[in-house]
Amino acid sequence: MHSTDWLQFALFLGLLALITKPIGLYLTQVLDPQGRTWLDPLIRPFENLTYRLMGVSPGKEHDWKGYTFAMLVFSIVGIVFTYAILRLQHLLPLNPQGLSALSPALAFNTAVSFTTNTNWQSYAGESTMSYLSQMVALTIHNFTSAAVGIGIAAALVRGIARHSATTLGSFWVDLIRTTYYLLLPLSLVFAVFLVSQGVIQNFKPSTTATLVEPQTIENVTTDTQTIVQGPMASQVAIKMLGTNGGGYTNANAAQPFENPTPLSNFIQMLSIFAIGSGLTWYLGKATGNQAHGWAVWSAMMLLFVAGTVVCWCAEAKGNPIHQSLGVLASNGNMEGKEVRFGIFNSSLFAVVTTSASCGAVNSMHDSFTALGGMVPLFMIELGEVVVGGVGAGLYGMLVFVILAVFIAGLMVGRTPEYLGKRIQAFEVKMAMLSLLVLTASILGFTAWAIASDWGLAGLNNSGPHGFSEVLYAFSSATGNNGSAFAGLTATPASGDVHYNTTLGLAMLIGRFLMIIPIMAIAGSLVIKKVSPPSSGTFPVSGPTFTLLLIGTVLLIGALNFLPALALGPVVEHFLTLNGSLF
Amino acid sequence: MKTLLTETRRALVSTLILAVVCCGLYPLAVTGISQLAFKDKANGSLITDKDGIVRGSTLLGQNFSGDGYFHPRPSAAGANGYDASASSGSNLGPTSQKLADQIKERVASYRAENDLAADQAVPADAVTASGSGLDPHISPANALLQVERVARARKLSPDQVKSLVTANTDEEDLGLLGDDGVNVLKLNLALDSIQ
Numbered sequence: 001m002h003s004t005d006w007l008q009f010a011l012f013l014g015l016l017a018l019i020t021k022p023i024g025l026y027l028t029q030v031l032d033p034q035g036r037t038w039l040d041p042l043i044r045p046f047e048n049l050t051y052r053l054m055g056v057s058p059g060k061e062h063d064w065k066g067y068t069f070a071m072l073v074f075s076i077v078g079i080v081f082t083y084a085i086l087r088l089q090h091l092l093p094l095n096p097q098g099l100s101a102l103s104p105a106l107a108f109n110t111a112v113s114f115t116t117n118t119n120w121q122s123y124a125g126e127s128t129m130s131y132l133s134q135m136v137a138l139t140i141h142n143f144t145s146a147a148v149g150i151g152i153a154a155a156l157v158r159g160i161a162r163h164s165a166t167t168l169g170s171f172w173v174d175l176i177r178t179t180y181y182l183l184l185p186l187s188l189v190f191a192v193f194l195v196s197q198g199v200i201q202n203f204k205p206s207t208t209a210t211l212v213e214p215q216t217i218e219n220v221t222t223d224t225q226t227i228v229q230g231p232m233a234s235q236v237a238i239k240m241l242g243t244n245g246g247g248y249t250n251a252n253a254a255q256p257f258e259n260p261t262p263l264s265n266f267i268q269m270l271s272i273f274a275i276g277s278g279l280t281w282y283l284g285k286a287t288g289n290q291a292h293g294w295a296v297w298s299a300m301m302l303l304f305v306a307g308t309v310v311c312w313c314a315e316a317k318g319n320p321i322h323q324s325l326g327v328l329a330s331n332g333n334m335e336g337k338e339v340r341f342g343i344f345n346s347s348l349f350a351v352v353t354t355s356a357s358c359g360a361v362n363s364m365h366d367s368f369t370a371l372g373g374m375v376p377l378f379m380i381e382l383g384e385v386v387v388g389g390v391g392a393g394l395y396g397m398l399v400f401v402i403l404a405v406f407i408a409g410l411m412v413g414r415t416p417e418y419l420g421k422r423i424q425a426f427e428v429k430m431a432m433l434s435l436l437v438l439t440a441s442i443l444g445f446t447a448w449a450i451a452s453d454w455g456l457a458g459l460n461n462s463g464p465h466g467f468s469e470v471l472y473a474f475s476s477a478t479g480n481n482g483s484a485f486a487g488l489t490a491t492p493a494s495g496d497v498h499y500n501t502t503l504g505l506a507m508l509i510g511r512f513l514m515i516i517p518i519m520a521i522a523g524s525l526v527i528k529k530v531s532p533p534s535s536g537t538f539p540v541s542g543p544t545f546t547l548l549l550i551g552t553v554l555l556i557g558a559l560n561f562l563p564a565l566a567l568g569p570v571v572e573h574f575l576t577l578n579g580s581l582f
Numbered sequence: 583m584k585t586l587l588t589e590t591r592r593a594l595v596s597t598l599i600l601a602v603v604c605c606g607l608y609p610l611a612v613t614g615i616s617q618l619a620f621k622d623k624a625n626g627s628l629i630t631d632k633d634g635i636v637r638g639s640t641l642l643g644q645n646f647s648g649d650g651y652f653h654p655r656p657s658a659a660g661a662n663g664y665d666a667s668a669s670s671g672s673n674l675g676p677t678s679q680k681l682a683d684q685i686k687e688r689v690a691s692y693r694a695e696n697d698l699a700a701d702q703a704v705p706a707d708a709v710t711a712s713g714s715g716l717d718p719h720i721s722p723a724n725a726l727l728q729v730e731r732v733a734r735a736r737k738l739s740p741d742q743v744k745s746l747v748t749a750n751t752d753e754e755d756l757g758l759l760g761d762d763g764v765n766v767l768k769l770n771l772a773l774d775s776i777q
Contacts, residue, residue, distance in 0.1 A: 004754070007758060011758070050599055053595055053599060054592045054596050054599070055588070055591065069585065069589065070589050070592070073586070073589045073593045074596070077590065077593040077594055078597060081597055124668070126667055126668065135605050135609065140600055140601050140604055143600060143604040144597075144600060172592055176596070179600060184608060192612060192615050192619070192620075195612070195619075195623055196623065198641050200623075200624055200625065200626050201612055201613050201616040202613060202617065202624055202626075203613065204625070207626060207628065208636070209628070209636045209637055209638045210635050211638070211645075212637055212638065212646070212651075212767065212770060212771060213644075213645075213648055213770075215645045215662065220662070222645075225638060225642070225664065225665075226667040227638075227639055227642065228666065231609045233616065233624075234609040234612040237612075249669045250668065251659075251669035251670055251713055254712070254713030254714040255669040255716060256642055256714060256718055257639075257642070260627075261752075261755055262754060262759035262761075263756065263759055263760075265759070266755070266759050318706070319676050321677070321682055322685050322706075322710075325685050325689055326686075326701075326702075326703055326704055327685065328704060328705055329703065331706030331707065332706065333676075333706070333710075334707050334712075335711060336671040336673070336712070336713045337710075337713055338713050338714065338719070339717055339719035339720060339721055339761060340752065340760050340761060340763045341760055341761065342761030345759075345760055345761075361713070362713065363671075364672070364713045366671070366674070366675055367671060367672060367675060368676070373676075460673050460674070461674065461677075463677055464677070465676070468675075485673070486673050487673035572677055576676050576677055580677060581677055581678065581679040582678065582679060
């Protein structure tokens with residue numbers, strides 16, 4: 001652990017704190033249909049034209065059922081749209097390599113994956129997807145799934161902030177405004193910055209380079225290198241900002257074209273957190289309690305710092321088995337990591353991407369030490385509420401806020417209140433439902449896979465690490481993260497469809513069976529009256545609240561997942577100390 | 583039923599509009615700006631020799647095995663490593679027998695190639711595969727251990743080789759971010775250019 005690593009960490013946290021308010025402020029302008037932004041002169045005409053073509057009157061709002069219904073219809077259309085393109089890929093244009101159509105199970109998995117903001121990739125992009133599939137079928141969801149998430153978060157915040165009302169905003173207006181005013185302009189600027197660092201952006205076919213020293217291995221001589229080309233920067237920018245995470249190449253942000261320099265890496269990490277962090281400020285602004293927004297942000301940051309330090313220490317300490325074979329101990333665990341990022345920036349990226357439901361990786365989590373790899377896994381299992389996916393992180397965290405307020409109310413024997421609204425049985429039931437569904441999906445599918453031949457057939461590692469690969473896969477799918485212990489083969493040559501199907505179902509469950517109860521909470525809160533705060537009101541700001549919120553997140557996460565983690569990373573840690581190999 | 587039809591129509595129309603804007607106009611705009619402002623980088627930071635032949639990209643590693651060249655990190659990209667169309671890590675875990683065997687073998691050959699003592703610890707990056715399998719860098723410590731071998735094979739003075747190592751080291755961005763790395767392809771091309 002170098003001293004400059006601490007400085008980088010401090011710089012990261014400091015910059016994140018600094019951009020939170022400006023982004024939050026901009027979000028309040030974007031998420032208010034009447035809001036004015038400095039981009040209005042440029043974008044407003046296109047926005048209005050889009051509404052006209054869609055037949056949407058921007059002033060007309062949805063109630064919670066209408067909002068959820070529109071979101072579901074839009075998502076189903078998105079899944080069918082992508083599924084159709086992937087299945088018909090061989091007949092469609094922009095397929096110079098003549099790639100064949102995807103199998104039904106893989107097309108289902110991929111269509112669901114991108115629609116649910118997961119971007120789990122059961123395939124290697126370079127050799128599976130035509131340019132049309134990459135550019136249209138997949139990329140559209142990088143924007144829309146992010147915009148949908150932000151819209152749901154905004155609807156829940158409106159449910160909290162408004163009183164004696166029924167509507168939560170218009171799904172269509174949120175979708176269009178978020179895409180046009182927030183995601184597109186930010187991505188454009190970010191993409192150009194990435195190109196300035198070396199990320200490629202062109203429409204050329206791949207380049208063949210003549211190797212400086214031809215290599216002969218087992219009588220086969222290699223004298224060329226095929227260098228991928230294509231519109232990469234535009235995709236990388238939105239995959240980070242929209243916490244999608246789907247890589248242009250197989251190695252994602254470890255591949256030097258996707259993430260060439262430490263500076264590009266630093267800004268990519270910041271961009272993963274940018275919108276999610278700004279949404280906490282938006283929460284404070286919209287509810288008229290800025291201290292509440294910062295209290296939620298602080299809870300997220302404390303969990304994030306703790307996770308990062310554990311992961312970083314474990315990776316810096318390295319693997320005692322490899323060190324006994326002659327690897328320099330002070331270098332830490334470099335398997336699956338890039339020299340330009342080193343131990344610290346690889347660990348930090350791993351925790352950022354799993355805290356945030358992004359799923360892009362700049363190092364291979366499968367090759368982390370047992371404890372270092374447990375941190376990303378646990379961050380996903382906490383529900384990705386530490387900043388979280390754009391929108392999804394905030395609405396996930398607000399479920400924990402409701403539970404924290406409820407627990408505080410039980411402890412002091414008063415009816416729990418949240419920002420002046422009484423939290424009653426219905427809200428708590430819905431909050432618990434949204435959490436239990438996730439747990440059941442992760443643990444249920446993992447148990448099924450691990451007890452089945454199809455589940456074991458996909459493993460790249462044996463022993464407890466094999467179990468961790470499966471647990472990570474279903475945690476990542478249910479949490480809509482998309483990162484992986486990537487040794488796992490979900491699309492085997494045998495054509496077995498179990499992994500692609502179950503992972504696809506887990507992604508649907510993790511996205512929609514979480515959103516529906518949350519929208520029901522929003523619908524129930526929006527009609528309530530606000531009672532003025534009294535001496536018995538539990539304040540939702542300040543250190544007491546922050547600690548209670550952290551305690552709630554950890555308590556539920558730990559109770560649900562510690563037994564499973566004990567079977568995977570924890571036992572593997574002790575086996576590593578013991579020198580056991582599989 | 584009426585709501586279903588209206589909302590489905592809106593979903594279809596918005597999907598098509600957003601496909602045109604986000605998948606058509608947006609990448610075209612980024613490409614246009616990039617090709618004007620950062621042409622070389624947007625096209626892959628390619629290295630071209632005096633005959634106009636592309637020899638690689640400064641950002642992507644290549645394999646080297648001769649004594650006169652600095653050796654890159656082990657690679658898990660493609661069957662023989664450094665396949666730039668199949669980026670990949672090994673994805674082997676901490677208790678993997680296969681990984682431990684690979685590391686044992688790499689440590690032994692690294693020591694033999696560079697005349698190191700049988701108990702000398704070797705830099706981690708020299709015996710582990712990178713995340714992409716295309717890591718263009720090795721650590722400065724790894725490069726320095728290879729200087730003697732390269733200097734001997736090329737009949738250069740070690741100091742001369744060392745100065746090339748320093749000249750081809752990419753330092754931390756802004757003096758703070760990331761770790762120093764020696765660009766192996768650029769360094770080896772620099773060696774070739776003086777002989």
